[in-house]
Each structure stands twice: as C-alpha cells, then as structure tokens.
Amino acid sequence: MKQNKSDYAAIALFSGGLDSLLAVKWMQKSGYKVYPVYFLTPYMPIERALESARDNGLDLIVRDITAEHLKMMHNPETSFGKNLNPCIDCHALMFRSAGNMLEELNARYLISGEVIGQRPMSQRSNAMNQVGNLSGYRELIIRPLCQKLLRDTAPLSEGWVDAADMLDFHGRGRTRQLDLASELGITRFPPPAGGCLLTDKNYTLRLRDLISHQQMDKENLELLKYGRHFRLTDTTKLIIGRDEKENGSLERICQGYTLLKAKDQIGPLGLLTGELTDPLMLDLALKIFWTYHPKAPQSGTIIIQQGKKATEYNGQKVGPELLKQYRISYD
Ligand code: SF4
Structure with missing residues (x-):
C-alpha cells in the first residue's frame, strides 16, 4: 500500500443485491471512497436497487445503458445462458460503462460484488477473465469479496488498495456474506433471486x-x-x-x-x-x-x-x- 486509502476513488457496479451492497459497504468501511452506480436496462427492475441503496444510506448514481444493451443483445461476443441472458457480455458492458465514467467521477478503478464460484455462468474465474477482457478495463477491476483468490490488478499492484482489505469468499454458500452483513450492520437487503427478466x-x-x-x-x-x-x-x-x-x-x-x-x-x-x-x-x-x-x-x-x-x-x-x-x- 503506497498511498492513502482515500487518494483514489472506485466506481462500484451496484445491482442492489447483497453481494454488491457488501462490496460497497466493506470498501467504504475499510476507508475507500466508492461511487455505487446502477446501470439501467429494460430487463432488471430498478426499484430493488433504489430501495436497497436507500435502506443502506448509499448515494446511488443511475445510468441508462438501454441503447448499448439492445445493440449488444443483437450480437453478443459470447454465448447466451440458459435463456436469453448474455451474462458475460452484459457484465462486460457494465464494467465498460463504469470504466467510461472514471474520468467524470475522478475515480481510478472499478469494483463489483462478484464472488468466485457463486453463479454457474458469469462467476467462474475464466468467465471473470473474459468479462474483464471484453470490458477493456481488465487491469482496473477488483472484486473485493474474493480478490484474495484472484490475480492482482493495478489497484493492488500499484498500491491504491491494500491487499489486506481483500476477502476470499467463494462458492455458492451464503454464510460468510450473511456474517459480513451482520458485521457491517446491514439488516435490509433484497432476496437473492435478482429478477433479471432475461433469465x-x-x-x-x-x-x-x-x-x-x-x-x-x-x-x-x-x-x-x-x-x-x-x-x-x-x-x-x-x-x-x-x-x-x-x-x-x-x-x-x-x-x-x-x-x-x-x-x-x-x-x-x-x-x-x-x-x-x-x-x-x-x-x-x-x-x-x-x-x-x-x-x-x-x-x-x-x-x-x-x-x-x-x-x-x-x-x-x-x-x-x-x-x-x-x-x-x-x-
Ligand atoms: S442476469 Fe441479466 S442483468 Fe445479470 S448479467 Fe445476466 S443478463 Fe445481465
């Protein structure tokens, strides 16, 4: 860690679900400045994110990426999931959109609440790599809840973020998330099923x-x-x-x-x-x-x-x- 924790801000992909909430709150509690951003598409109900942000005292930024998402849906670079959910391309688009906001918010890197091994399609380590590559911001992404198990990217190797603040959550179990929620005083969060209509x-x-x-x-x-x-x-x-x-x-x-x-x-x-x-x-x-x-x-x-x-x-x-x-x- 070469700098003060507050020197560089992060932009967080925020869905309103517990994992993204934990990533934001954990980083904030650890001393980092984080801007949570919700990317609006026609497939996810925004109410869940607004409520979750409000209940947990977060200043949520909302950006509409419908046009970009529609374009991507016509021709995703990777395959669809079980239904018409192009999760890898979709995550990549969100990271790309967040990356394009770095200058505007004077932020330096990107975070998400992904947990390795939690979701079959988008949260395997090779899928995370694909997401990073497709987004164009691979080296600026960290996933605080499981970053200990992943390769270091610039925020760690450059010392903007302290490796000791990174966690090693993995798998489908929710016990550690629930323990962390209680440690952070988070009592209100939406149920796990995300409600993405594409699934x-x-x-x-x-x-x-x-x-x-x-x-x-x-x-x-x-x-x-x-x-x-x-x-x-x-x-x-x-x-x-x-x-x-x-x-x-x-x-x-x-x-x-x-x-x-x-x-x-x-x-x-x-x-x-x-x-x-x-x-x-x-x-x-x-x-x-x-x-x-x-x-x-x-x-x-x-x-x-x-x-x-x-x-x-x-x-x-x-x-x-x-x-x-x-x-x-x-x-
Ligand atoms: S579940 Fe829906 S919103 Fe989430 S990554 Fe997949 S396509 Fe995108």
Missing part, C-alpha cells in the same frame, strides 16, 4: 418473438414486462393485463396504442400494438380479449379507444385451443 423462460419467449419480428425497441421492451401477449400479425400484438397492477401499467403507457375495454364488465384491459387493418384479425383480437372475462356472458360489447376516438364492437368467447395458437407463452 425468465416466458419473458425470453416473448423477447425472441420481438427479435424475430424486428421490433426490439424501447417501447416494445417496456410492454413486454406486462400482461399476456398474443402475436396476431407480423406487425400487431394483443396484450391483456393479468391483474389490476398490470392494467394500470398498460393504461399508463397506452399513448399511441389502441386500448380495449369491456363495456359494462369488470375485467382486464387490452392493448393492441401496430395497426390492425384486417377485419378478420380485429375480430380475432376481440374474441381473445373477451374470453379473458370469465364472468362475462358468451358475447358482449368492447370499446376500442384510439386517442379520443371510441368505437364499440362485439366480442365473443372462444375455446382454449385458439388462445393457445396465438399466445406467446409456454403455459
């Missing part, structure tokens, strides 16, 4: 559908989070809310889309993306929509709202086979 098989199916129809943009990705999805034509989908919360979300983002509501019936909202000019397809959309009103009679009136214009149509229930034919879901 969810039904979400992934809907995402593959978007990709194959070349509709991977921010709006369509936002819609992908809510409701049951039905592919009607190459350009049109029907989305039906599954509960009140989802109906609220669909209503909130319905601008520019066609909204479906049952007249005189309590039930879900529907949203049509694209233009449905084929009357047969419109009829099908109405039938599917009406079928998701279990307490409604066999047929009834549906209001189609486009901006301020509202038109009434008739909808009739159909059988499960027809729903299955159009629904984008494994269920």
Whole structure:
C-alpha cells in the first residue's frame, strides 16, 4: 500500500443485491471512497436497487445503458445462458460503462460484488477473465469479496488498495456474506433471486418473438414486462393485463396504442400494438380479449379507444385451443 486509502476513488457496479451492497459497504468501511452506480436496462427492475441503496444510506448514481444493451443483445461476443441472458457480455458492458465514467467521477478503478464460484455462468474465474477482457478495463477491476483468490490488478499492484482489505469468499454458500452483513450492520437487503427478466423462460419467449419480428425497441421492451401477449400479425400484438397492477401499467403507457375495454364488465384491459387493418384479425383480437372475462356472458360489447376516438364492437368467447395458437407463452 503506497498511498492513502482515500487518494483514489472506485466506481462500484451496484445491482442492489447483497453481494454488491457488501462490496460497497466493506470498501467504504475499510476507508475507500466508492461511487455505487446502477446501470439501467429494460430487463432488471430498478426499484430493488433504489430501495436497497436507500435502506443502506448509499448515494446511488443511475445510468441508462438501454441503447448499448439492445445493440449488444443483437450480437453478443459470447454465448447466451440458459435463456436469453448474455451474462458475460452484459457484465462486460457494465464494467465498460463504469470504466467510461472514471474520468467524470475522478475515480481510478472499478469494483463489483462478484464472488468466485457463486453463479454457474458469469462467476467462474475464466468467465471473470473474459468479462474483464471484453470490458477493456481488465487491469482496473477488483472484486473485493474474493480478490484474495484472484490475480492482482493495478489497484493492488500499484498500491491504491491494500491487499489486506481483500476477502476470499467463494462458492455458492451464503454464510460468510450473511456474517459480513451482520458485521457491517446491514439488516435490509433484497432476496437473492435478482429478477433479471432475461433469465425468465416466458419473458425470453416473448423477447425472441420481438427479435424475430424486428421490433426490439424501447417501447416494445417496456410492454413486454406486462400482461399476456398474443402475436396476431407480423406487425400487431394483443396484450391483456393479468391483474389490476398490470392494467394500470398498460393504461399508463397506452399513448399511441389502441386500448380495449369491456363495456359494462369488470375485467382486464387490452392493448393492441401496430395497426390492425384486417377485419378478420380485429375480430380475432376481440374474441381473445373477451374470453379473458370469465364472468362475462358468451358475447358482449368492447370499446376500442384510439386517442379520443371510441368505437364499440362485439366480442365473443372462444375455446382454449385458439388462445393457445396465438399466445406467446409456454403455459
Ligand atoms: S442476469 Fe441479466 S442483468 Fe445479470 S448479467 Fe445476466 S443478463 Fe445481465
């Protein structure tokens, strides 16, 4: 250790999960200045990170990397995981984005809460090396929770960070993390499942559908989070809310889309993306929509709202086979 600990600041990749929280708090407690940064993408709920930062007194910086992430998803350098999760490329992108902020924040190196051997795809040592190489910042990265088990990089070899402050956590067990949390006085943190939608098989199916129809943009990705999805034509989908919360979300983002509501019936909202000019397809959309009103009679009136214009149509229930034919879901 050649310098004072506070001479050089670090930027931390912060997801809100316990490991990234521990890495930040441990480094701060050891005397280092750390800027936690959350990288926003359409696949991870930001609420988890905001809450975790707030509960633990962290000043969180949020950066939107959606555009870069979308670009990467089209052509990742490494393979996808079990679903459509390109974890190595994704981690590399986050480190690269953090690295690109070093000058702005007057920071010198990058940290994360990764623990060697904890996750099958992205936290093996060769995967960590790949992440470092792909990011372009390999020599500036340290992983304080397991750095003792890894090769030294500049923060250690240059003496910006004291090797004695590095830990040797490894494997899938959580005991040492929980002990450290208690030592650091951390009592509130989210459950381990990170909630990345790219690891969810039904979400992934809907995402593959978007990709194959070349509709991977921010709006369509936002819609992908809510409701049951039905592919009607190459350009049109029907989305039906599954509960009140989802109906609220669909209503909130319905601008520019066609909204479906049952007249005189309590039930879900529907949203049509694209233009449905084929009357047969419109009829099908109405039938599917009406079928998701279990307490409604066999047929009834549906209001189609486009901006301020509202038109009434008739909808009739159909059988499960027809729903299955159009629904984008494994269920
Ligand atoms: S789980 Fe999702 S957010 Fe996490 S690295 Fe993989 S793709 Fe990225």
